[in-house]
Amino acid sequence: MTPPVRPVRILLCDDHAVVRAGLLALLGGEPDIEVVGEAGTGEEAVALAARLTPDVVLIDLQLGPGIDGVEATRRISAAGTGTANVLVLTTYDTDADITRAIGAGATGYLLKAERPEELFAAIRAAAQGRTTLSPPVASRVMARMRSPGPTLTERELDILGQLSQGLGNRDIARALFISEATVKTHLSRIYEKLGVDTRAGAVSVAKEQRLLP
Numbered sequence: 001m002t003p004p005v006r007p008v009r010i011l012l013c014d015d016h017a018v019v020r021a022g023l024l025a026l027l028g029g030e031p032d033i034e035v036v037g038e039a040g041t042g043e044e045a046v047a048l049a050a051r052l053t054p055d056v057v058l059i060d061l062q063l064g065p066g067i068d069g070v071e072a073t074r075r076i077s078a079a080g081t082g083t084a085n086v087l088v089l090t091t092y093d094t095d096a097d098i099t100r101a102i103g104a105g106a107t108g109y110l111l112k113a114e115r116p117e118e119l120f121a122a123i124r125a126a127a128q129g130r131t132t133l134s135p136p137v138a139s140r141v142m143a144r145m146r147s148p149g150p151t152l153t154e155r156e157l158d159i160l161g162q163l164s165q166g167l168g169n170r171d172i173a174r175a176l177f178i179s180e181a182t183v184k185t186h187l188s189r190i191y192e193k194l195g196v197d198t199r200a201g202a203v204s205v206a207k208e209q210r211l212l213p
Contacts, residue, residue, distance in 0.1 A: 007034040008127040011054040011084065013045035013072065015064040023058070030120055041065070042072035049076045054084045055127040056107075061090045061097055070100045077105025087126040089119070093136055094210045096157050103154075108132035140210075152193060152211065159186045164203045164212055 010027065012035055014020050020038050027033050037052045039045040042063045049057050057076055061069035073086045085107040090097070093111060101109055107126045110119060111134040122132035133141065152160065155176075162172040169187075173180045191197055194205045206212050 005032060007032045008056060008123060009034050009036045009052070009054040010123065011035075011037045011039065011045065011048055011052060011057045013039040013042070013057060013059040013063070013069070014089075015040050015060065015062070019060075026116055026119075027123075033120065033123060042067035042069060045072045046075045046079075049084050050079060056123055057084045057086045058089050058123065059086060061088060061092050061101065070097075070104045073101060073106050074104035085126045085129055087122055087132070093134075093140065094212060095140060096211050098137055098140060100154065100157070109137050110134050111136065152190065156186055156190050156193075157211065159183060160190060160202065160206050161212060163187075163199055164206065 010033060012020050012023055014023070017040070020040070024035055024038070027035055036054055037048045039048050040063075042059075043066050045057060045059060046067075057073075059069045059072060063069055063072070067075075069088065069090070073088070076084060076086055086105060087108045087110060088101050088106045089110050089112060091112050098109060107129060108122050108131055110122050110132065114122075114134055118134075125132045158176055159172055162175055167175065169180050169183045173183050176183075187199075187202075190202055194202050196202050196205055203212075
């Protein structure tokens with residue numbers, strides 16, 4: 001007699017309780033998928049992943065106060081042998097978001113607009129360590145590989161994000177806990193990489209190239 005197949009154990013992480021409830025109901029109809037925990041913050045996801053040792057962590061990128069989904073993904077992925085595979089489930093599809101999530105160790109990147117069947121298939125693939133990307137995300141990754149644009153570091157992307165909110169150097173320095181001199185150095189590199197010489201120009205090019213999260 002063939003022994004029963006162990007279900008894929010899932011940890012959900014989304015800062016919206018209604019979204020978690022919807023996912024819980026949706027996944028509850030799949031006999032080979034079991035939700036073993038829920039988290040509303042990145043910190044909770046990291047702690048529960050260590051304690052529950054799920055096969056897959058299904059996580060959003062924007063999680064309100066605290067660490068975001070990218071940082072949570074990085075910590076979960078770096079926790080050591082036997083850690084869960086992280087599958088991003090989000091509405092955000094900018095180059096910056098995709099690059100940061102994959103760089104942090106995400107196994108897959110799925111958009112919330114996908115059909116339930118695609119989500120189920122992505123979860124099963126992630127449990128086996130296989131990569132799944134939503135078609136729009138895969139298209140962006142391929143386009144990026146064919147015509148690579150400027151590559152900004154994570155810190156440069158952080159500063160660019162602050163810049164897009166209209167913050168001055170002093171406020172950016174305070175927000176990121178760095179010196180104004182460091183901000184100026186990063187801005188010089190950002191201008192050079194984007195081929196601009198003004199703050200407004202940097203934000204404009206970043207929006208055109210979907211570099212802002």
